Amino acid sequence: MSPLFDHPVTCTVSKEPDRLFAQPLDQVPDFAFNEDVVRVFPDMIKRSVPGYPTIVENIGVLAAQFAKPDTVLYDLGSSLGAVTQAMRRHVRTDGCRVVAVDNSAAMVERCAEYLKAQDSMHQELLPVQVLEADITALPLQPASVIAMNFTLQFIEPPARLELLGKIRQALVPGGALILSEKLRFEDMQEHALLTDLHIAFKRANGYSELEIAQKRSAIENVMKPDSLEEHRERLLAAGFSKVVPWFQCLNFASLIALP
Template sequence: MHDSKKDAIFAEPLTQVSDFVFDQKVVEVFPDMINRSVPGYQSILHGIGQLTRRFAQPNSKVYDLGCSLGAATLAMRQNLTQVPDVQIIAADNSTAMVERCRMHLEGYRSDIPAEVICVDIRELPIANASVVTMNFTMQFIPQDERQNLLQRIYAGLKPGGVLLLSEKFKSESTEMNQVLVDLHHEFKRANGYSELEISQKRAAIENVMRVDSLATHQQRLHDVGFAAVQVWFQCYNFAAILAVK
């Protein structure tokens, strides 16, 4: 995935900042954008691979919901070589993302079948799953629909199956939340983003990305029935959770 161009989508002043969409323009710069915007992103991908290797079951399906360009799909696929009869289903509702994801998967030889589907993940049937990954996807689902989606994932998981959930979150303390937000903005500045880019990106994404507190995420997971819920990675206001059925 080294064909990514530098993200300069918000580098020039915009007369009107539209809501963020995962279109062709974003596809072209997405790997650069996410690595410069999400602290610990590569560590999270590595961990998704490790956890997939640990929890994937023979004769099961592994899902990447909101797969974007397939970074998590590839991390999982590379760690499934010792698991017999496993199939990957990657899904995203952006046609541009799905097309590029298919290209990326075709670029890596593998005996493990992987299907990339363009679909709203709220309508995707989930069954016989041992691992389900949602890598910074839930935050784009309307908040009143998140519980229902989690219930469908839980119902589709085999006993001992896992959900790997990565999310940007907000602190329940206003003061602490500001500390985390400031640290994140410093991270973006250190990666070459200007004040204009940071503020315009924030304006574009605030209507489409609604973040919850970690406690809210954890409570939802417990409410739908997950037996164990553990934060396994956190950097600033970004965290990854392991939930075991």
Template structure:
């Protein structure tokens, strides 16, 4: 097994450009996300454990903004329903290409996993089929704020009555003191994972116009507006949370 490439994208001074999920990022994404997003491995693992509670036979499962397929991989190993297919979608062609390579190799060594179909597409433009599970794992924050309600409404319309949406996001807090403390702790998390002050500052500048985050209260209100009746925060690690929304 080849060693995982290390994220050094912002380790030297570079011209400021908006962050993009291009080949440079995709190549180091697994390392980047683990060192940047506190609680990320736990979110992946636990959604894999929770999903079988909601998966139904003869339905689709959507992994929206699937990146390299970590969520899809967890779902494939936990869900055993019949005539079920995972549809994993991302608007980054390099992400889909690398994820496709991974799942092709996986299918050569594992039997009995539910099928997966990877698509390079814009999730705001996709027509969804009836589904028992939707996952937006650190995805909605990269969607234009004006398009988020419409996307969630479309998800709700396609979700089966006993299904679930799992939504994970970086958030902000309305209390300035709480925000300041958790920001400092997040910076400490990144430093402990080997990022320098230059890397932290350049990454922040690159992503500030691309990733626009909401508070939990805004997420909850928007999900209710989209038609979801029950919205629960089941996880928090610093300023990263995960929500389950039920029809």
């Protein structure tokens, strides 16, 4: 198998720079995963989420540890399939297949193209299926790995517990949910510090004050981050037995939840 980080996350994806919020907008519309976002998404997410390439590649490594024969590996809210591609690079377990799910038609269409490109460049990859579906309504097959990389924060808060309960029920013994989220912090000083540092991260990645402010106003109605404590309590309420944070950079974290 290829060594870790040999395949940059962006190797088969668009390199178009994110300038979506660079010009002043009279009214900033709510953020949506539409064609415009799809075109710039690899650049946008890498410049917006501290640690994103490390998280994605290591979800592949974690998936290989938890994968069980003849089960599904889900990538829920797959966008362009970065996590799906990482799981396919790392998992060799017999009879596994990856199912990538997203409810944005534009994302699903481009994701399928990128996965075809991945197939043409590598051999022995797990079979993959891309579904356009709402993950809150989708019945899940028995799964050993379910990844939600920055997706739960876009689900309406009252629907989150039921979705996590369904995920818990689908997981086979020895499997895991890998949940990455932007965090809010209950301590106001901690929240303010990590928010400022996240803005500094965006600035260091070339975003202007205007881009940062307009993006913040675009996402504030559609993305509702929870605290680590809320995640832990809700995961336990959904039937998970153990919650283990494995990554945090500034206000972005990833957790392993065990059934």
